[in-house]
Amino acid sequence: MSWSIPFMPEQASNFAPGVDLLFYALLAFSFGLGLVLTFLVVRYSARYRAGSRADRSGRRARSLRLEIAWTAATVAIAFGLFAWGAVLFVDRNKAPADAIEIAAIGKQWMWKFRHPGGQREINELHVPVGQPVVVSLASQDVIHSFFVPAFRVKQDAVPGRTTRVWFTATKPGRYHLFCAEYCGTQHSGMRGQVIAMQPERYAAWLEARSGGEPLAAAGERLFRSLGCSGCHGAESRIPAPSLEGLYRRPVPLASRRTVIADEAYLRDSILQPQKHIVAGYGAVMPSYDELIDEDELQMIVAYIKSLAEDREP
Structure with a gap:
């Protein structure tokens, strides 16, 4: 029997190698700096020990060049590590346009997922290897945190907001999914799995579970049942703003500002319609804050987004 303790979780996504390399660089810098400081502490402790003949007159030999050198080197290394981390952070927040978008809701104490074709999962998320996946996160109650150690991705699901995290799985397998934010008495039990599959197996898995209502279609049905189509x-x-081709387009407001119709804007327009009054229209839309839940809100947003996709050439 062989015993081994893995120093790091398995690397299974496009982000894992870069995040690990930055971690090792930070570790090496901290270790090197620690060695220098330890050497200086030991050296001066030995030199100025009780009874030694070291000069204690108070005279100091100062080298301006040395002080400038170590200060400049420290600043350069710190800014270099910051820039390195900033690049990884920006890449982490720029999902490819062709990514598969999966809706996710965190609630006490489970993860609920819904694929574009309507396939639903609880505490399991099936994804294809080699294809970008965007997980659109919402919370039904408190703050949760979507954390897959093998993918090196973590993103909070915040009540009242939509957040996104994306990744590309690089190896087939089953990987732990945790909630990394304390969310209540059963927080430790809020666990799941991300199952990365070869594209052909993933397609077969989707086909075997087809028959559910696609997310955008469910959103359209809800959109009409709530009476939204009566105005829009x-x-x-x-008179109400048209939703055709709205998503990701600039929207002029009555306040003379212009905003981009992203997911946050769509969400606010449904739950807090007085927040962004479109130029040329009155503030007549009622709030749906207590009329729909997070699951239904994701459906409606998916439907509005699909109206823009239908108009793309």
């Missing part, structure tokens, strides 16, 4: 429909007589 093409044949509506009530």
